[in-house]
Amino acid sequence: NAGVTQTPKFQVLKTGQSMTLQCAQDMNHNSMYWYRQDPGMGLRLIYYSASEGTTDKGEVPNGYNVSRLNKREFSLRLESAAPSQTSVYFCASSEAEQVKRGNTIYFGEGSWLTVV
Amino acid sequence: GENVEQHPSTLSVQEGDSAVIKCTYSDSASNYFPWYKQELGKGPQLIIDIRSNVGEKKDQRIAVTLNKTAKHFSLHITETQPEDSAVYFCAASIGSGGGADGLTFGKGTHLIIQP
Numbered sequence A: 001n002a003g004v005t006q007t008p009k010f011q012v013l014k015t016g017q018s019m020t021l022q023c024a025q026d027m028n029h030n031s032m033y034w035y036r037q038d039p040g041m042g043l044r045l046i047y048y049s050a051s052e053g054t055t056d057k058g059e060v061p062n063g064y065n066v067s068r069l070n071k072r073e074f075s076l077r078l079e080s081a082a083p084s085q086t087s088v089y090f091c092a093s094s095e096a097e098q099v100k101r102g103n104t105i106y107f108g109e110g111s112w113l114t115v116v
Numbered sequence B: 001g002e003n004v005e006q007h008p009s010t011l012s013v014q015e016g017d018s019a020v021i022k023c024t025y026s027d028s029a030s031n032y033f034p035w036y037k038q039e040l041g042k043g044p045q046l047i048i049d050i051r052s053n054v055g056e057k058k059d060q061r062i063a064v065t066l067n068k069t070a071k072h073f074s075l076h077i078t079e080t081q082p083e084d085s086a087v088y089f090c091a092a093s094i095g096s097g098g099g100a101d102g103l104t105f106g107k108g109t110h111l112i113i114q115p
Helices: none
Strands: A004-007 A010-013 A019-025 A031-038 A042-049 A064-068 A074-078 A087-094 A105-107 A111-115 B004-007 B010-014 B019-025 B032-038 B045-051 B056-059 B062-067 B072-077 B086-093 B103-105 B109-114
Touching: A004 A087, A019 A031, A019 A087, A019 A111, A031 A064, A031 A074, A042 A064, A042 A074, A042 B086, A042 B103, A074 A087, A105 B045, B004 B086, B010 B019, B019 B086, B019 B109, B032 B062, B032 B103, B045 B056, B045 B062, B072 B086
Parallel strands: A010 A111, B010 B109
Antiparallel strands: A004 A019, A019 A074, A031 A042, A031 A087, A064 A074, A087 A105, A087 A111, B004 B019, B019 B072, B032 B045, B032 B086, B056 B062, B062 B072, B086 B103, B086 B109
């Protein structure tokens, strides 16, 4: 029972390089999310996708782009990585379109990204 | 937007004692309040949640209470065990209006269970 799967687990980038974090869920969920986690800052929403074909900005979208490739997959792209993007990134998914209806968010195991 | 404050940032308790973590939220329209446990090197996992039409919910050693008037909610862990050591996050659904926009998280509490 895989749940939410993210790749890669670890990545080191040089400033200015680009990369894509991949995420897939096998729970047939409609909504998917990308969060970043920094020490003392908790989890902050970068982008989310309420349903296949839609994406919206969260709290900290600058420097990122996303693609909802299909219902299962939601990727996060860093076009020109900066040291400030060093963080742990979590992909997540939930069943319904609106978390306010009280639907649980399920997280992946995280991707550790270092930008030097 | 929603703002969630969580206290304390670190909590150390003796094994067998109780632990209480408190959160406040700003948006009175929020109606869903989950708690997540994050172990080292892992993603957050839901341990309990409460909706705004309920004042308290219990699941074995874990309970959550909600005071809508005061806009705060708390996690209570009784008879703590070493495996309870982790970082705990509270969260609240983001404010009014439409949109599937995830949750706003507190900054986390590092719970340490002393043997």
